[in-house]
Amino acid sequence: MNAVKTTCPYCGVGCGVLAAPRKDGGADISGDPQHPSNFGKLCVKGSALGETLGDHGRLLYPQMHGERVGWDAALDHVAQGFRKIIDEHGPDAVALYVSGQLLTEDYYVANKLMKGYVGTANIDTNSRLCMSSAVAGHKRAFGEDLVPISYEDLELADLVVLVGSNTAWCHPILFQRIVKAKEQRPEMKIVVLDPRRTATCELADLHLPLRAGTDVTLFNGLLTYLHQHGVVDTKFVDGHTTDVERTLAIADNTAGDLRSVARACRIEPSVLGEFYRMFARTEKAITAFSMGVNQSGAGTDKVNSIINCHLLTGRIGKPGMGPFSITGQPNAMGGREVGGLANMLAAHMELANPTHREIVQEFWKSPAIVAKQGLKAVDLFNAIDEGKVKAVWIMATNPVVSLPDADKVKSALSKCELVVVSDIIEKTDTAAYAHVLLPAAGWGEKDGTVTNSDRRISRQRAFLPLPGEAKPDWWIIGEVAKRMGYAEGFNFSGAHEVFDEHARLSAYRNEGSRCFDINGLSGLDRQGFDAMDPIQWPVLADAKGTPRLFENGRYFHADGKARFIPTPPRGPAHATDAEFPLVLNTGRIRDQWHTMTRTGRSPKLASHIPEPFVDMHPHDALMSGVRDGELVRVATRWGALVARLKTTPEQGRGAVFVPIHWNNQFASDARVGALVNPAVDPVSGEPEFKHTPVRVEAFGVAWHGFILSRDALDVDGVTWWTRIQGQQFIRYELGGRGVVQNWNELGRTLLNAESPDADWLEYSDKTAGIYRGVLMDGERIKACIYVSPRPDLPSRAWLSGLFGKKKLEDIDRVGLLIGEPVNKQADTGPTVCSCFGVGRNTITDAIRKRGLKTAGEVTACLKAGGNCGSCVPEIKSLIAQCAAIAEETAA
Known part of the structure; x- marks a missing residue:
């Protein structure tokens, strides 16, 4: 089938994607060689987009209080709930919390509803947290x-x-x-x-x-x-x-x-x-x-x-x-264009400017226009917790995981009068608190525009049918608006009409006073919108883009001049002390995205870093009494988590790093947002994710283990666990407290293999505390469990490969019980290059045996590093390590 040109839904680079739908409902993904952001290249996340498609785990139908309902019932309930609260407590008692994952058209309709019709600026976005x-x-x-x-x-x-x-x-x-x-x-x-x-x-x-x-x-x-x-x-x-x-x-x-x-x-x-x-x-x-x-x-x-x-x-x-x-999300800038933040109006106009308010209300012909800024993200959820905001509609984001002091967010939502969540996934940490769940269209199904980091507007086109009863976000918002009595402002028949209104507003009474102007894109019908090529704003009447701003030396203050801003240094809101002597820094890892609702579905992406971790300098680890590879508890004044310690001199002394991605769907206790202090920048309202006082201490367990299983398992009874999707299996990492008297019994219970007829291979050394159990399904492996008092367990990479075999050989069965492959080359090691699935052992073996000296030589030999290049630094590090070992051996 013909490939559809669309854009990647991950970071703000805004790469063009070619998506060729398949008859099985999936799609073949490649980079768009004509898109000016990436010229055909895709990173590993973009390359793996095909693995994230499908209906598994999707929210397919509207729900109220956990029960499936029709769209009319759900929309009526949301509209009536918002209307009742507005009538009783005023417009500032309701709020929307939206996302840089929305398309510009979704953002526009949401902003129009709140600021021009409801009459409140209580609409903020998770872009508050990054941009x-x-x-x-x-x-x-x-x-x-x-x-x-x-x-x-x-x-x-x-x-x-x-x-x-x-x-x-x-x-x-x-x-x-x-x-x-x-x-x-x-x-x-x-x-x-x-x-x-x-x-x-x-x-x-x-x-x-x-x-x-x-x-x-x-x-x-x-x-x-x-x-x-x-x-x-x-x-x-x-x-x-x-x-x-x-x-x-x-x-x-x-x-x-x-x-x-x-x-x-x-x-x-x-x-x-x-x-x-x-x-x-x-x-x-x-x-x-x-x-x-x-x-x-x-x-x-x-x-x-x-x-x-x-x-x-x-x-x-x-x-x-x-x-x-460099923008974080795919449409953080598009959201800014339409006023998605609580302190902005649409088309880069200002809430505090009476003329701008007049322009927007006049254009919208709306019954109201806000005169003061709304609540920014952290303040918004504080207001929900205090009962001041009584209804919140959360779209395409997961604040129970991503906001600072995230346990307070849980508390706020648990007592909020009306919580509405629009999402594509049924079970998220935030969806658990929703009274109403609305199934939204996901990437591949929705249609509209996004704007990347260099102001380039690109089309995100649908290439898959809407699953179940899912609907585009702009449609859902518009239907609620109509039911609230605002039909005249929300009679859009398609995303192209929303975009046209957005473009016309950008030019309305502008006359060069505002840089954001896309008048050259106004008037597009559905066909013209579908054919729109990537273009950088401003786009004036000549319909040509603008690669670079300020070439004429004109800025957009009233006098046309730029402002130098005095910046006296200020320390962090919370300083380290004897109780919390280190600084917590949070951020992303290479192969995961946000709270993993999309990337967590991909085996390719899971293979690089499969569990939450804490990066720490060896000296700090020594002073904290913790050891590399073991579980540690990371605690602040606001919360705590448990993760695996990785000591590395590349982490600066006095600080630790923890990734943001893991949550209650993928780990028992790894929500780093719960640890982050709620201090914010006084100007922007952006939280201080990079500086929270923290301590790290040992988290003692009696045993470590892991399970690979073709079927999902219930491991909630285990003290500590993580879950990640593998190729034809799910991988669970485990840590338990207490003495296990009968590992055979516990192993069979965990693997759902309690039947005496189960085909079961096992090895146990009670003295050493080691246990290995394998559940067979005919000639192939169905599940395996490995347990030891030490964290250095058998290679998951080797075992993962066995799940791809239809029939295990005798040599495989022997390896399963001794805990390592008889043929050492079968263990490729932890993944370095996710694009081509190349492991660390494979790369180091090639470096040593073939005398490879550069990353380019490794790529020529193994393909590793030959796609997105994000693993090249790790390949260079392996080359340096091999050279150092060779020198020591020679000496």
Whole structure:
């Protein structure tokens, strides 16, 4: 069947995808070679999208209080519930909490309903958790939320500074474009500013492991250095900016000299000086930043301290230079365009501006328009907990997992009068608290637009039929609006009509006063909308896109000038102490996304990092009395979790890292959001996910184990467990307390094999506490369980391969009982390259036996690293390890 052009639903790079539907309901996925974001390349998550399709676990029908109902009953209940609460308590007693996973059309209709008809700005988005500091910084500096550069500028730059961004893992296709540019121009430099030594650092010319939270001090120091050394574009500063003197004075007073900055940031002065000199002498410089900057109590100031350096040097609005916010979600920017945040109006207009309010209400012909900002995410759920907000509608997000102080979110939802959840998955941590569940269309089924990190609007097209009774989000919102008495504003027949209204509003009474203007895309009918190619806004009447902003030196404050913003450094809201001596940092891993409702379905993606972990420096582990590979309890003043400890010198001392993805659907106790402090940036309202005081302590268990099973099992009775999808099996990691008297009995119980007729192979060493049990289904393996008092259990990679066999050989059965393959080559080791399924043992064997010296040689030999390239840093590390071992052996 013909492939459909659509876009990837993961990060903000906005890669084009070709999806070819199959007769079995799945689809073959490849990159779109014509899409200007990725030119045919896809990362491993994008490549595995086909594995995430299907109806298993889907929410297919509306539900009320756990019972299936029809759409009319569900929609009536939601509309009547909201109307009753509004009538009794006012419009601010209801709220929507939406998501960067929504399409722009969904976002637009939701924003229109709340701000123009209900009359409240209580609509916020999970983009508050990742991008709102960038939004606030852009607005302060430029007068509007504007990202000035294009991806092409990254390839034109002579210096790319990556701040608080593990780009190699979190935005791999964009990072590979940078790496390719560097290969073509070796003189190009890459600098990484990050407290951790991440995969991104492996390919960088310079890594500055600054102390968490000191970004403002570092960039104030850079601003002072540039000024002192005369690296100032005086003509640009005088003609196109304001407030430079006050900003320089604050920077001079707070940063001091280079040595004092280095001391505050805990960086070697020579390394800091090298970076300052590099930036000063390189005109074509881009400073790209992401969550490490935004997710902070001082996130907005961090953004402005970066922008200040570009304004002082005039490095903005020209090819190959400028500040660049790398967006986290696929449509975080589209949501910002339509006013998805509680402090914004549609089309980049401002709630606080009476003229803007008049424009929007006049265009919408709406009965109301909000005059004050609504509740931002953390404040919103606090208000629900306090009973001030009595109804909340949550769309396409999982706040019980993702928000800080997440146990308070559970508490809030448990006592909220009306909780409505629109989602594609039936069982999520948040759905458990819903009174009404509404089945939404998922990726591959919904139709509309998204906007990526460089302002490129792309079509996300449907290529699969809607399953069950699922509906697009814009339709669901519109139907509720009609039932609330607002039919005249929500008579849309398709996503193309919503987009057309959005485009027309962007131009309405604009006349160049607002940068966001897509008038050139207005008037599209369904056919024109379907045929729309990717294009960067603004798109004016000539229907041409705009690759780069500010080339004319005009900004969007009233005087047309950019603003320098003074940024005095501020410490974190909560400091470490004797009880909580370390700093908790949270973030993404390479092969998972958000709370795993999509990526958790993919065996390919599960193979890289299959369980939650804690990264910790060996010295900190020693001081905390914990050991590598064992389970630890990570505790803060707000909550605790249990995960596997990984000690590594690449994790900076004094801090630990925990991934954000695991939740109650995939682990017994691994919701890191429950640990994060609820402090927020006072300007943006973005939470401080990168700095929570924490302690790490041993979590003692009597035994460790794992199960691979073709069938889902009930392991809730085990002290600690995690679950992940494998190829033809589900993998459970286990940890138990208490002495087990009869492992045969417990093993059979866990594997649902209590029948005396079960075909059962087992080995037990009571003295050593070791147990191995295998349940057969004829000639093939059905399930296996391995238990030991130590965490070093048999290789899961080898055992995983046995589930692909229709018939086990005798040699396989022997290996099952001795706990290792008789043929050592059968164990490929933990996955390094998920794209091609290449394990660590396979790579190291090839390096040693064939004398491979470069990642390119490994790719030529094994394919590993030849697709998205995000495993290349790990391959390089393995090459270095093998070389070091060879040197030691020779010595």
